[in-house]
Amino acid sequence: MSKRASSKHKIDRRLGENLWGRPKSPVNKREYGPGQHGQRRKGKVSDYGTQLRAKQKLKGYYGNVSEKQFRKIYAEATRRKGDSSESLIGLLESRLDAVVYRAKFVPTVFASRQFISHGHIKVNGRRVTIASYSVKVGDLIEVKDSSKQLAIVLEATQLAERDVPDYIEVDHNKMTAKFARVPGLADVPYPVHMEPNLVVEFYSR
Incomplete structure (x- = not known):
């Protein structure tokens, strides 16, 4: 990092x-x-x-x-x-730290990088600790079960200052996100x- x-x-x-x-x-x-x-x-x-x-x-x-x-x-x-x-x-936008930030699992992109490196994120069921990991269309990103009740996660999902873009499909109840498509500049x-x-x-x- x-x-x-x-x-x-x-x-x-x-x-x-x-x-x-x-x-x-x-x-x-x-x-x-x-x-x-x-x-x-x-x-x-x-x-x-x-x-x-x-x-x-x-x-x-x-x-x-x-x-x-x-x-x-x-x-x-x-x-x-x-x-x-x-x-x-x-x-x-395909970087794992960007996707975790966009999904509102964390409040900032800096927190996203740290969150990933500490092993709180799984991609397609496997733990990934590299923030620059390239997410593919259709990949499922999820917060590890033991990390879903962390204060930083619960606070981030309630942030009103930004919305989840439509190229990421998020379920905040399950704490999962799917990378639906690669966005262009106008989508971000x-x-x-x-x-x-x-x-x-x-x-x-």
């Missing part, structure tokens, strides 16, 4: 956006960046800067995926037929505007 260099609130403030749509995000009160120079006037951003920011937003949203992992995902997206930016989103309920096309441009420079 990659070591997170900064907290989720710092990521929000650095990017100046409430990346996960959380009510406790500091950006809700202060839209400028952290540090003593956070409020200084920003100059015109170059094309490279715009592309870099798009990459930072997408990487940050999925729990600050390591550069090595993110580049690997991009390489796989460009190998596939069709729109590379759509493939990039599909691959990111991002709280902020994502630009995967700029990420593709960034890496193809």
Whole structure:
């Protein structure tokens, strides 16, 4: 598991956006960046800067995926037929940590990664402890029986700030989720505007 260099609130403030749509995000009160120079006037951003920011937003949203992992995902997206930016989103949303987060088994994508690594999740009846595990269409993801009554799970299922998208079929009574289909950009309920096309441009420079 990659070591997170900064907290989720710092990521929000650095990017100046409430990346996960959380009510406790500091950006809700202060839209400028952290540090003593956070409020200084920003100059015109170059094309490279715009592309870099798009990459930072997408990487940050999925729990600050390591550069090595993110580049690997991009390489796989460009190998596939069709729109590379759509493939990039599909691959990111197919990660086990993203599916567990989308299913509302945990409150954050960071918690999802930890939840999986601690052995609380099974895929098709088998325990999986790798957060980056690639979920296939039709796979059944479930919370282990002994973990279904954990406070973090019960609280997450009641969260009103986000809904389960239609490409994941969830039964919160059984604590199971089925990955129904690979989504495209328009299907994913991002709280902020994502630009995967700029990420593709960034890496193809």
